[in-house]
Structure formats: C-alpha cells, structure tokens
Amino acid sequence: MPYAPNHKQDTRQRIIRNAARLFNRKGFAEVTIGEIMTAAGLTHGGFYRHFSSKDELYAEAVRYFFTKGAPEPWQTGLDVSCEPGQQFARFVVDAYLSRDHLEDLDGSCPLIGLPSDVARSSPLVKAAYREVAESMIQVFKANLHGPKARQQALILVALCVGGMVLARALDDQALADDFRDAAHKHILVTTGWRDGRHGRRGSTFVRGIR
C-alpha cells in the first residue's frame, strides 16, 4: 500500500495552494490546469480525480486565503472575529494597505487580486468571495462601537479594497502610494484609531506580513 491514509487530502491541498497563488498572479482564464498540476508536482491528467472542473477549484482557491493562506495574526482574528480592543483591526488596516501587500501578487487577499474575475464567475466562486468579504467586515465591526458600527465597517472595507485595487492597476507608483496613504490616513482619522500618519513607518510596521 504505497499511499498514506491522508495522501489524497494532502495532494488536494497542495493543488489548491498552488492554484490560489497562480490565479492571484495571472487571473483565472490565463492559468491552465496543466500549469497548476505541474506546480503541485503532478501531471494534468490526474486533476479530475480531485475536482470536477476548473471552476470548482477556483472557488476553493478563493476560500483558501482566509482558511489557510492569510498571515498568522489575520488568521487568528478571522477565527474568533472579535479580538479585544482596536489593536487587531488597526493591525489589519496597516497590513492590508501596506506596500508588502501591494507587491505580494501571489499571496494577497483575493478581494483585491481577483475582483473583476470573480464578478464574471459562477455563483460558486462568488459565494467564496462573499465569505472573505464578510469575514473582513466582521473583523472591523467587532472593533467599532455604536449603532453605526456595521456601516462604518463597510466603509473601511470599501476603502481598503478600493485603494488597493486602484494601486494594483496603476503603473504610476507615486499615484498608487498616494491612494494607499490617503485611504490609510482617512481610516485612522475617522475611526479615531490614531492621528493618521502612515507612509514613513508603514512598511516597517508591517514587515513580514506577506
């Protein structure tokens, strides 16, 4: 018996992990199944023993980010989704709008890596995308107060995603940085989390976040 009991599960996870990376970097249509399988150390013939279609894998790959792919502290926060105080939410904002995150084409949040791809995808994929969005809303909402906590959380998510999506699509790094900084400052000021300085110490603060 040459296969370990959970060998297939491991292989499946390896496929998903590599698919998430490749989809994030190149988009859905531009990645081939053969490419994914090769990256996972397999040949493309065996793909259909794990997934019934490329689309099904796509949904799994989107979900992957917040189940296994996100950095450690983000991970933790998503599980409990109500860490004490504002420390964690502040950490997420810093990390999300950081240059590291902008440049991490492989491992970034799918919310900013795949928005227009998902908008045109199957319900299966959109559902996975919504799960990620809702968990992000929850993270912010848990650290806000008052009756408008949810509405404010939505604004923070829209600002984080909007700022990063634009920064990603722009060839002009100065303009991209302006978008990130403006969004970051505005969030810190309107939430009262801090006086609103970023830029200078932003990148060191979140170094290693991916």
Place this chain on the structure above:
Amino acid sequence: MPYAPNHKQDTRQRIIRNAARLFNRKGFAEVTIGEIMTAAGLTHGGFYRHFSSKDELYAEAVRYFFTKGAPEPWQTGLDVSCEPGQQFARFVVDAYLSRDHLEDLDGSCPLIGLPSDVARSSPLVKAAYREVAESMIQVFKANLHGPKARQQALILVALCVGGMVLARALDDQALADDFRDAAHKHILVTTGWRDGRHGRRGSTFVRGIR
C-alpha cells in the same frame, strides 16, 4: 470609389465601441477577436488592418469610456474638469454609485469593470486606465477646497471604486446595496455636500444615466 473618405475611421470606432462593451462584460481573455468583429458587422480577418494586436485594441477600449462612452454630463465635466460649484461632482457620485451603473455591465466605467484584468495587462493598457483614474480625481478635486483637496479626492475615488467593485463581485444584492449606500452616505457627509440620504431616491435621481 466605393469607400467614403472617413470610412476606415468609422469602422475603427465601431470596432472599439463593440470591443469596449464586450471586454467590460466578459473580461479580456474571454472575448475573441472574431466575436468583436462579428459584433461590429465584419469578419475577423480584417482586424489587423486596424490594430496590430488584441492588446492595442484593449487599451483603446479602456480609453473609450471617457472619450466617448460616458453619459453626456459626465462627458462634459471631463472635458472642462472644473465645473462651477459642487453640483457636478455630486452628480457624478450619485451616478457612479447608482444601481443603474452597477447593472450596466456593458457601459460601466472601466475602473470598476476591469480592475484586476488591467492589473495584469500591458503598460499600454495600464496607461489608459490611469488616464481614466486621473480624470476622475480631477473632477472631484475641482469641486473640493483647501490644501487637502487632492487627498480628499483620492479618498472619494477609492470609495466609489471600492464600493462598486465589491458590489459587482457579490452575489448578495442586499450586501451589494449596503456597500453602495455606505460609500454614498459617507462621501456626502464628509464632503458636506448633503446630509447623506441615498437609497430611497437614489435610483430615481440618476435614472437615465446609463
């Protein structure tokens, strides 16, 4: 002489117009040249007498929105880019975050229809995308005051784009509406343009905008 003097120009414009619509709806990779040419009433063989590659057409299609594709008042504002008062900027925000705009998959602003596609495209395409983004920044900036006018304009753009990009990618219409409304209210309140009611009269206010 069976061809009118500007026949080629007209044909070229017809190709671009149909390409913009198809790219917006289906994404870059999912649209074939044959499909575009058929929509323009031609066969795909003649394509390369107008464009040297699919990529070149893509850049033209992105640019098309704000040179010819946007609704009339938006058009006007983009040309002059400094209408008097806040009336025009307010109009743009209403229209941008409207349900009509959300549902207009063919004719929407490329900023929200193609962000992740453009992020992975050639410098040519990204340059066109930047032109659209910068013109939108200008529209807002011209209607804001003080030394922070530009920074505030960036925030408005990020909120408009972020809110709509998320709304587009979500299968849940209630959540999509929440994002649009939250972004809209927040903009009106922080700019002081109005007290911040949307939703109920939002769609009638911008009816006919596309």
Place this chain on the structure above:
DNA sequence: GTCTATATCTCGATAGAC
C-alpha cells in the same frame, strides 16, 4: 492515485484573393 496519450476544440495571427 497518478501517469501518458490523445481526442476535440478554439484562439490569435497571417496569406492572398477581390
């Protein structure tokens, strides 16, 4: 469970007639 081999299809781009 994973391999090789292949059927079937579709695309971008070119060539040459009209």
Place this chain on the structure above:
DNA sequence: GTCTATCGAGATATAGAC
C-alpha cells in the same frame, strides 16, 4: 478595406495503462 482560408499553438477533458 474587407473577405475566405488556414496555420500553429495551446486549451479542457477523457481514456486507459500501471
């Protein structure tokens, strides 16, 4: 300027050996 015809590359998905 636009057509028809076609090349060559590369895709998804399947079949069957091991």
